[in-house]
Amino acid sequence: MKRTPELVEEETLDPVDWASLKELGHRMMDDMFDYLQSSRQRPAWKKPTKFALNSMQHPLPQFPQDAAEVYEHFFTQILPYNTENGHPRFWSWVQGGGTPIGMLADMLASGMNTNVSIGDHMPMYVEKQVIEWSKEMMGFPQQAGGILVSGASLANITALVVARNHFNKSIRKKGLQTVNAQMMMYGSAETHNCVxxxxxxxxxxxxxxxxxxxxxxxxxxxxLLKQMICEDREAGHLPFCIVGNAGTVNTGSIDPLEALAAIAKEEQMWFHIDGAFGAIPKILPEFEDRLKGIELADSLSFDFHKWLYVNYEVACVLIRDTNIHREAFATAVNYLVPHERGLSGGPDPFSNYGMELSRGFKALKVWMSIKEHGIQRYQYMIRKNLRQAQYLAGLIQTEPSLELLAEVPLNIICYRFNPGGLEEEELNIINKEILMRLQEQGIAAPSYTLLNGKYAIRAAITNHRSRMDDFDILVEETLRIGKELMT
Structure with a gap:
């Protein structure tokens, strides 16, 4: 370790030797392209070694370290033990695998280092363009608004804040104590925990x-929804919001969205849709009927980084009435007052539509990805995943020792190994062990859930790199491990 040289007034954090850093940067880019290109050659998951874990136990660095040494630490002890959601047989939770153009867009956005919150600069307009495209994809009216956020969790919270504030105009200043009745929300038992x-x-x-x-x-x-709303009104409560699921996280089920919209309208309630991944097939004409009702929602959340394969992290929340959206978050402070001209001119600040004042340039990777691939290519990829889901379900149904635990309305398959003659508790233990061995052996990375008390191996197919033979491997290896556990 070298001691830092005497600092002088003109010192910066830029490199003294730009040429060396450029060379290192080119190596980083080449390594990451090789990493993406070779995803199929790696295990689907690899547990971090003790050495790698111990490498994160060092004290706070006091003096400079060579950038090449820092990168070597990343390359040898961090990159090899990634979650591997770019692997063709990664189907855990609901995570898209990203793309090379998305990686490059993140590099460009980081290089620009812009705050996409306020000001007259092009990143503001890029995000506005992405919001316009999002409204077009989801059938929202032109006068609707929206904002990009980190994920469906923040998107849902943003929408719920707008809904809550709409039903009590004084809540921002005086708080919840100004509400005369208890505000009530409604959604299915399958509603995601982030809601x-x-x-x-x-x-x-x-x-x-x-x-x-x-x-x-x-x-x-x-x-039962109608019954509960009625009972709550009779008890003096204030039903104000219904949450519909466009693709539940457990099984991909789609609530009757059009019926929910009608109830919300009749009851004068807010209708929000959590469409984290399941709203995405809205861009397919053949899903028009099954997702009918999305365009009727007061608000909608969905992730670009799930079934549109954009690199983490970026999601969208759309609000039908942009004025109501703005009323929920806008503040007037002297250091954020827009000007007629100059840097403080430009579009209405995004900070008037969400909690964050500091916001990265998330929109760039969405903008570049959609422009590079086009919606028709995304339609093809989504249809491919839907076909793969049906293919996997078919494989499971033809195997006597496998059991499909739920219907497959979208892209999520829940199944278990069940050779017969075992109690439910035994089956749960065996299937949990099968899942862990599939992951530990680097074969595939599905996830899990419980359906009516039954442990399910769960494959969420939002992977543009998966092929049909990957699902053959999953079934074959599930059977192999299951039979080993039975001997």
């Missing part, structure tokens, strides 16, 4: 989110 967190964050309280039971296809029970 429940959002209910807690905005002060409604999770006890006041009514979890409506689902039918045998894991869709919200409309009759």
């Amino acid at each position: 429940i967190k959002g209910v807690e964050v905005i002060g409604i309280g999770s006890d006041n989110f009514r979890k409506i039971p689902v039918d045998d296809q894991y869709r919200i029970r409309i009759d």
Whole structure:
């Protein structure tokens, strides 16, 4: 380690030797292209070694280290132990695998180092363009608004804040105590946990989110929803928001969105749709009927980094009434007042539409990706994943020792190894072990869930690199490991 030289007034954090850093930068780019190109040759997951973990236990650096040494640490101890969601057999949770153009766009955005919140500069207009494209994809009206955020969690919270504030205009200044009745929200028992967190964050309280039971296809029970709303009104509460699921995280089920929109209109309630991944097939003409109702929502959240394969992290929330959206977040402070001209001119600040004042240039990777590939190519990729889901479901149904645990309305398959003659608890233990061995052996990386108490191996197919034979491998290896555990 070298001691830092005496600092002088003109010192910066830029390199003294730009040529050496350029050379290192080219090596980084080449290494990352090789990493993406060779994804199929690597294990689907690899546990970090003790050496790698210990390398993160060093004390705070006091003196400079050569940039090449820093990169070598990354290349040898961090990169090899990635989550590997770019691998063709990664189907855990709902995570897209990213693209090379998205990686490059992030590099460009980081190089620009712009704050996309306020000011008259092109990144502001790029995000506005992405929002316009998002409205077109989802059938929202031209006068609607929106904003890009990190993920569906923040997108849902943003929408719920707008809904809550719309039903109490004084809440921003005087707080929840100004509400005369307890505000109530409604969604199915399959509603994602990030929505429940959002209910807690905005002060409604999770006890006041009514979890409506689902039918045998894991869709919200409309009759019970109506009943609960009626009971809450009679009890003096204020039902104000219904949350519909366009693709539940467990099974991909789609709530009857059009019926929910009609109930919300009749009851004068806000209708929000969590469409994190399941709203994306809205761009397919053949899904028009199944996703009918998205265009009727007061607000909609969805992720670009899931089923549109954009690199982490970027999501979108659309709000039908942009004035209501602005009223929920806009503030007038003297250091953010827009000017007629100059840097403080330009479009309405994005800080008037969300919590963040500091915002990265997320829109660039979306803008570049959509321009590079075009919607028709995305349509092809989504259809490919849908075909793969049906193919995997078919393989499972033809194997006597495998059991499909739920219908497959979209791209999520829940199944288990079940050779017969075992109790439910035994099956749960065996299938959990199968999942861990699939991952530990680097074969494939599905995830898991519980459906009616049954442990399910869960494959969420939002992977543009997957091929049909990858699903043959998953089934073959599930059977192999299951049979090994039975001997």
